[in-house]
Amino acid sequence: MIRLNFYLFLIAFLSLPFGSIAQECNFSITGYIEDVHSAEGLEFTTIFIEENGKGVVTDDQGAFTFRNICRGEYHLKVSHIGCETRRIFIQIKSDTSIVVRLHHHSELLQEILVQDEASDRSKTGTRNTIDNKNIVENADKNLAELVTTVTGVTSLKNGSNISKPIIHGLKGNRVAVLNNGELQAGQQWGNDHAPEIDPFSADKITVIKGAEGVRYGGNAIGGIILIEPGPIPYDPHIHGLAQYLFNTNGRSHGANFSLNKGQEFFQWRLKAGYSKGGDLKTPDYFLNNTGKENAHASVQLNRTKDQWSHQAYxxxxxxxxxxxxxxxxxxxxxxxxxxxxxxxxxxxxxxSYGLEAPRQFVQHHLWKIKSKYFFSDHNFMQLSYAGQSNQRKEFDVRRSGRSDIPALSLGLLAHNFQLIYHKETKKDWHLESGLQFRINDNENNFNTGIFPLIPNYESYQPSVFFSSKKSGAHFAFDFGARYDYKLLTIQRFTKTTPPVLEKPKHNFHNYTFLAGVGSSNLKNGSTRLQVGVVQRSPEINELYSEGLHQGVASIEEGDRTLNPETGIKILWTSDINIQNKLFFEVSFFTNPIRDFIFLELQDKPRLTIRGAFPLYFYKQANANLSGVDFLNKWVINSQLTWINKFAYVRGQNIETKTPLIDIPSGEFQSTFRFEKERIKRLQNFRAEITGSYVLQQNRFPIVPFFPDPPPGYFLLNLNLGVVVPIGENRLSILLSGENLLNQKYRSFLNRLRYFADEQGLNLGLNLRYKF
Amino acid sequence: MKSMYYIGIFLLCFCLFSCDDEEPMEPMEEELITTLIYDLEDDQGNTVQLKFEDLDGDGGNDPIITGGTFQEGVTYTGSMSLLNESETPAEDITEEIEEEDDEHQFFFSSTIAGTISYLDADGNGNPLGLSSSIAFSETGDGTLRVILRHEPEKGATNVAQGDITNAGGETDIEVSFPITVE
Incomplete structure (x- = not known):
């Protein structure tokens, strides 16, 4: 009897530190794993409970069940071939049911009709998402290189280190880049100014090809790129990722890490990274002075309490x-x-790793606070303030030791205040209205010893918008309107002797509209039509730029009488899904732009002491861009996938009947992917070979001195990836080969194509440890 | 409480913004060369002056270019001077070139046949061209072109002989003078 009591005591004692785990072990976890794209269940998904080592595989409906689970806290590991393994934290107090959505077809358009998709999204639009897995696998690429994986998106490069995204033929001032909901306040006007964002800071990147400027503003005639930090998963333990990257071409080394923790009411995430590389190499020679050094860091804090949710970033x-x-x-x-x-x-x-003039040194800070108050589950008010500071210094080769003094030195300080009210009616209408007030203050550092390319300015931009959308199981409607007023005050010196300070002012009124319809049948696909009208007021460079652009040896002069341009983008997209085996996506667009602002070559060159330079004036004319994007994915069997892409765009100045400048030529791309879920201890083995052929551009404006576009070229890339489980954690190894054939070529969309070949063979190593 | 916090931030930002109302500084064009004067003299003391003058820099008023008349078969000794006359007093850029003589070289070419040679050299014994000699071997109207290159590859093929083809570098000056040889 005593003995038995002792045992009871021992059991009670042993179970004390573990709370009540030992007492209730009759709970169940049931769940359903769904493909975000098709909303169908994903068969053969493995769910593994780290704490007790139990594992199950989903049935043909995507469902799974664990029985006899004790009360307590668990980490579930959800893995499916071709998807990034997900770790989910759950607390079991009763029978629990979960739904997990996996992005199984990351190449395909984001599905429009996922019911709990963030409500600010247009569901008639054409948008592609680059998910966290893709971002991390390509963490050594810049933003523009990363988004070019989306059909119809290319980039304009200025050598190897600077690239700007082009969506459907438009770039710079006509593509809005939003970082955490804030319009990037940088020097977007420059063709050699890349967006000042490190993609690693994002959780996902969304490319919107339509003119959906109603919600975001920002002159988005061509399209929008959203860089989003994403939600922090609920898990009261610290998890994260450490990454090392190496590339043979440029001998670059890089490291990134990310840490996050998500408690019930408070979540945080920290990210940082650094990389350094040296001279890149073409198949035949080193590209002198093409190294780079990057650093980035970000902090995100979320707090939720009662009806409030706050974010600081x-x-x-x-x-x-x-x-x-x-x-x-x-x-x-x-x-x-x-x-x-x-x-x-x-x-x-x-x-050499050395960096000398010509070089660019750019720093960007973004800070934001956002508070949301929920009146009910779907009705909320959101107030936010964000500030940005952008410092750009460009160094040129100059006389008398002046190469260390920037030739261009600009500081931009931007503020944005925003108030949004969101409401859902009983009849499933999502209504949203908002007010924004944006202030930009751009200043030159006048110690450069060079007459500034653009003058100092301040802009004040109050805006108001309204949008409404309704979506059901098989249809979606979308309508929105926006008005922006912009006051632009300039402070500039005339180029007279002596210089005189003048302070002209400009007022602009811009209207933006959006209307769209979508129809969908989840099993077979969907069709969407969207019409966006965007007015864009001329930017500072178009009004006032004055001076020489080094790399292209031309003088560009702004015109202060320019009017806003108006773009109408009509975008039609259809996607077909044949039994989850064969997918087709096709988009057609046409984008007539009235009073399109462009640079026109003048007959008479400008004579200076450095010789005669071609002279360009900013002019306006009606223009049109049209094109097609095509994607086809064939799931041949559970291991083999074949993806084909094609994109073409044609840009024409309607008045002069001449092609527009810097329009991408047609491009074909084909990828074979082999995936195997398990090879002995190794998981998620993947081999992927991609061939792309870029056609020669035969449509280009004729410019004296400049040779015709370079011929088309074929590139071959290879990726080999595998995951090694180490205890509860995972080490992912990715080997990549770019330009495997060491092809010598020049790209039409590289502004330095007159001077040097593109990069030759590069082998990359990407190690990441997820814990 | 929350609203107070926001109002505070709004006010702070507006203050920061409104406080920042300085007048911009007048830009100083430091590297500007407004004027090139090429003084030539034969051994009889006859002089010719070629001059390129653009006082307001790029754009604005057109430059004033003054050509000259030479005698066939006569050797002229030339000296180059560069000025920034947008400043008062005018800045002598020739000194900057002399200080960085290894990073600069003048190149000459003429549509009228003749011989043009360097009379000076940098610290490494490579030609510079602030001092030069010219003799024309035919008569007629034509142009004489003067180019100043910054950071040329002075060691490249024929560059020391005054051939610009392989020189590279950036052009700091490129002017053409109308000339007559009698």
Whole structure:
């Protein structure tokens, strides 16, 4: 008897520290794993409970069940071939049911009719998402390179380190980039100014091809890129990721880490990274002075309490990058002699990490606070303030030791205040209205010793918008309108002797409209039609730029009498899903733009002491862009997938009947992917080979001195990935080969194509440890 | 409580913003070269002056270019001077070139046949061109072109002989003078 009591005591004692775990072990966890794209259950998904080692596989409906689970806290690991493994924290107090959505077809359009999709999304639009897995696997790429994986998106490069995204042929001032909901306040006007964002700071990146500027503003005639930090998963333990990256071409090393913790009412996430690389190499020679050094960091804090939810966010980005030394030229004679060479001037035998002029040093800060008050589950009010500070310094090769003094030094300080009211009616209408007030203050540092390219300015932009949408199981409607007023005050010196300070002012009124319809049958696909009208007021460079653009040896002059341009983008997208085996997606668009602002070459060159330069004035004319995007995915069997993409866009100045500048040529891309869920201890093995063929651009404006576009080229890339489980954690190894054939080529969309070849073979190693 | 917090931030930002109302500083064009004067003299003391002058820099008023008349078969000794006359007093850029003589070289070419040679050299013994000599071997009207390159590859093929083809670098000056040879 005593003995028995002792045992009872022992059992009670042992179970004390574990709370009441031992007492109730009759709970069940049931669940359903769903493909975000088709909303169908995902068969053969493995669910594994880390704490007790139990595992199950989903049935053909995507359902699973665990029985006899004790009360307590658990981590579920959900893995499916081709998807990033998910870790989910749950607390079991009773029978629990969960639904997990996996993004199984990341190439495909984001499905429009997922019911609990964030409510600010237009469901008639055409949007592609680059998920966290893709971002992390490509963490050594810049934002523009990353988004070019989306059909119809290309990039304009300025050498190897600077690229700007092009959506359906438009870029720069006509593509809005939003970081955590804030319009990126950088020097977007410059063709050699890349967006100042590190993609690693994002959880997902969404490319919107339509003119959905109602909610976001920002002159989005061409399209929108959303960089979003994403929700922090509920898990009271610290989890995260550490990453190391290496590339043979440029011998770059990089490291990133991310940490997050999500308690019931408070969540945080911290991310940071650093990378450094040296001179890149074409198949034949080093590209002198093409190294770069990047650093970034971000912090996200979320707090929810009662009806309130608050977010604080800060991100920092810094880049110091070199521009090919041989591309720095003085005038058109230099340009001609550079063009006639096989190898650029200043090409050196040896590799170097050194950075000298010409180079760019850019830093960007973003800080934001956002509070939401929920009146009910779907009705809320949101108030936010965000500030941004952008510092850009560009160094040129100059006389008398002035190469260390920036030739261009700009500081931009931006503020944005926003108030949004969101309401859902009983009849499933989502209504949203909002007020915004945006202030930008751009200043030159006048110690550069060079007359500034753009003057100092301040802009004040109050805006109001309204949008409404309704979506059901098989249809969606969308309507929205926006009005922006913009007051632009300029402070500039005239180019007279002596210079005189003048302070002109401009007022602009811009209207934006959006209307769309969508129809969908989840099993077979959907069709969407969207019409967006966006007015864009001329930017500072179009009104006032004045001076020489080094790399292209031309003088560009703004015109202060320019009017806003009006773009109408009509976008039709259809996708067909044949039994989850064969997918087709096709988009057609046409984008007529009235009073399109462009640079027009003048007959008479400008004579200066450095010789004669081609002279360009900003002019307006009616233009049109049209094109098609096509994607086909064939799931041949559970291991083999074949994806084909094609995109083409045509841009024309209707008045002069000449092609627009910098329009991408047609591009074909084909990818074979082999995946195997398990090879002995290794998981998620993947081999992927991609061939892409870029056609020669035969439509281009004729410019004296400049040679015709380079011929088309074929590139082959390879990726090999595998996951090694280490205890509860995972080490992912990715080996990549770019330009495997070491093809010597030049790209039409590289502004330095006159001077040097593109990069040759690169082998990359990407290790990431998820814990 | 929350609203007070926001109002505070609004006020702070507006203050920061409104406090920042300084007048911009007048830009100083430091590297500007407004004027190139090429003084030539034969051994009889006859002089010719070629001059390029653009006092307001790029744009604005057109530059004033003054050509000259030479005698066939006569050797002229030339000296180059560069000025920034947008400043008072005018800044002598020739000194900057002399200080960085290894990073600069003048190149000459003429549509009228003749011989043009360097009379000076940098610290490494490579030609510079602030001092030069010219003799024309035919008569007629034509142009004489003067180019100043910054950071040329002075060691490249024929560059030391005054051939610009392989020189590279950036053009700091490129001017053409109308000339007559009698």
């Amino acid at each position: 800060y991100s920092f980005y810094s880049t110091d990058l070199g521009v090919l030394r041989g591309a720095h030229i003085g005038n058109t004679t230099d340009l001609e002699s550079a063009i006639s060479r096989d190898q650029p001037f200043y090409t050196e035998e040896n590799f």
